Amino acid sequence: MPRLPQIRPNVLRMAPYVPGEQPGPGERIIKLNTNENPFPPSPRALAAIRSIDPDILRRYPSPTAELFRATAARVHGVSADMILTGNGSDEILSITVRTFLDPGDTLAYPDPTYSLYPVLAESCGIRVVAVPWEPGWQLPVQTLLASGARAIFFANPNAPTGTAVRPAAVRELALAFAGLLLVDEAYVDFADENCLDLVRELPNVMICRTFSKGYSLAGLRFGYAIAAAPLVAEMTKVKDSYNCDAISILAASAALEDQDYARDTWQAVRAERSRLAAELGQRGFDVVPSQANFLLATCPGGLAADLYRSLKAKGVLVRYFAKPGLADKLRITVGTAAQNDALLAALPG
Numbered sequence: 001m002p003r004l005p006q007i008r009p010n011v012l013r014m015a016p017y018v019p020g021e022q023p024g025p026g027e028r029i030i031k032l033n034t035n036e037n038p039f040p041p042s043p044r045a046l047a048a049i050r051s052i053d054p055d056i057l058r059r060y061p062s063p064t065a066e067l068f069r070a071t072a073a074r075v076h077g078v079s080a081d082m083i084l085t086g087n088g089s090d091e092i093l094s095i096t097v098r099t100f101l102d103p104g105d106t107l108a109y110p111d112p113t114y115s116l117y118p119v120l121a122e123s124c125g126i127r128v129v130a131v132p133w134e135p136g137w138q139l140p141v142q143t144l145l146a147s148g149a150r151a152i153f154f155a156n157p158n159a160p161t162g163t164a165v166r167p168a169a170v171r172e173l174a175l176a177f178a179g180l181l182l183v184d185e186a187y188v189d190f191a192d193e194n195c196l197d198l199v200r201e202l203p204n205v206m207i208c209r210t211f212s213k214g215y216s217l218a219g220l221r222f223g224y225a226i227a228a229a230p231l232v233a234e235m236t237k238v239k240d241s242y243n244c245d246a247i248s249i250l251a252a253s254a255a256l257e258d259q260d261y262a263r264d265t266w267q268a269v270r271a272e273r274s275r276l277a278a279e280l281g282q283r284g285f286d287v288v289p290s291q292a293n294f295l296l297a298t299c300p301g302g303l304a305a306d307l308y309r310s311l312k313a314k315g316v317l318v319r320y321f322a323k324p325g326l327a328d329k330l331r332i333t334v335g336t337a338a339q340n341d342a343l344l345a346a347l348p349g
C-alpha cells in the first residue's frame with residue numbers, strides 16, 4: 001500500500017492563513033468582517049458579465065489579459081507592459097515572492113499587517129522579519145533597512161490599522177533600499193494619496209491593487225501589479241499561463257473604465273467612515289484614524305472577544321484577531337449607513 005507522500009518540512013511547520021468567516025448564501029448577517037465594499041459593482045461590469053459571448057468561454061483567455069492591461073495603462077497613465085494581472089492581489093503577492101526571493105532569503109514587513117505575507121514566505125522557505133511599526137504608525141525605516149531583507153512588503157493603507165504612510169516617506173525608504181519594495185495598495189481607493197508616481201520614478205518599487213475592495217468585486221478574484229516593465233516581464237514567466245479567466249478580464253476592465261461610479265462609492269464609504277468613527281468614539285471606543293474602508297477600534301474595557309461574540313449572536317459579523325497588540329480591538333468594515341446603524345444599535349448600551 002502506498003503511504004502518504006512526504007510533505008516539505010517548512011510546509012509542515014508553517015501555520016495556515018486564516019481567512020475571515022464567509023457566511024453561506026442566504027444567511028442573514030450584517031457582514032462587516034472582510035472589508036468588502038458594501039455597494040454593488042459597477043453596472044458596466046455587470047453588463048459585461050451578462051453579455052458574455054459563449055465563444056470567449058470556449059477559447060482560452062488572453063494569457064496576459066491584454067484588454068485589461070490596455071485599460072489600466074490608459075487609466076493610470078503608464079505603459080501596458082508595466083501591468084501584470086492576477087487572480088486577486090493575493091496571487092500577485094505569491095508571484096512576487098516566487099520571482100524575487102530564494103529559499104533562505106529574508107522578507108521584511110512592518111507588523112501588524114496583512115497576515116498572508118508570512119504564509120506566502122514560509123511556504124517557500126523564506127525567512128520573515130516582522131518589524132514593529134514606529135509610534136503613530138510611522139514606517140520603521142531604519143529597522144527595515146537593517147533587517148537584511150531582499151524584499152520589503154507593506155500595505156498602504158495598512159491592514160488591520162487603516163493607517164497610511166505619506167508617499168514622501170515611502171520614497172525615502174525606496175531610495176535607501178537595494179531590494180524590491182512592494183507597496184500593497186489594496187485599500188488605496190479610500191485614501192487621500194497613492195504611490196503610483198514612485199513606480200514611474202523608481203525601478204525597485206511595485207504597487208499592487210485589487211478589485212476586491214474599491215470595485216466591489218471580491219468574488220471575481222482580480223488584482224494587478226504596476227511595476228517597471230522588466231520586473232513584469234520576469235513575473236510573467238513565473239505566473240500560471242492563464243491565471244485570469246475570460247469573465248474576470250472583461251468585468252475588471254469594464255469596472256476600471258467606470259471610474260465615475262467607483263469614485264461615488266469611495267466617497268460614500270469615506271463619509272460613512274467619518275460618521276462611524278465619531279459614533280464609536282462617543283461610545284467609548286478608541287478608534288485609529290483610518291484611510292481605508294475599515295476601522296480598528298479598541299473596545300471599552302478591552303473586552304473585544306466578548307463583544308465580537310455578542311455582536312455575532314445579534315447577526316453582526318466583525319473581525320477579531322486573538323494576537324498580541326490586537327486582542328483588545330475589533331476591526332470593523334465600514335458598511336452602508338443602514339449596516340453601520342445596525343452595528344451601532346447592536347452595541348451594548
Ligand SMILES: Cc1ncc(COP(=O)(O)O)c(C=O)c1O
Pocket residue numbers: 034035087088089090091114155158159184186209210211212218222223
Ligand atoms: C492588505 C491586503 N492586501 C491584499 C488583500 C487581498 O486581496 P485580494 O482579494 O485581491 O486577493 C487583502 C485582503 O483582505 C488585504 O487586506
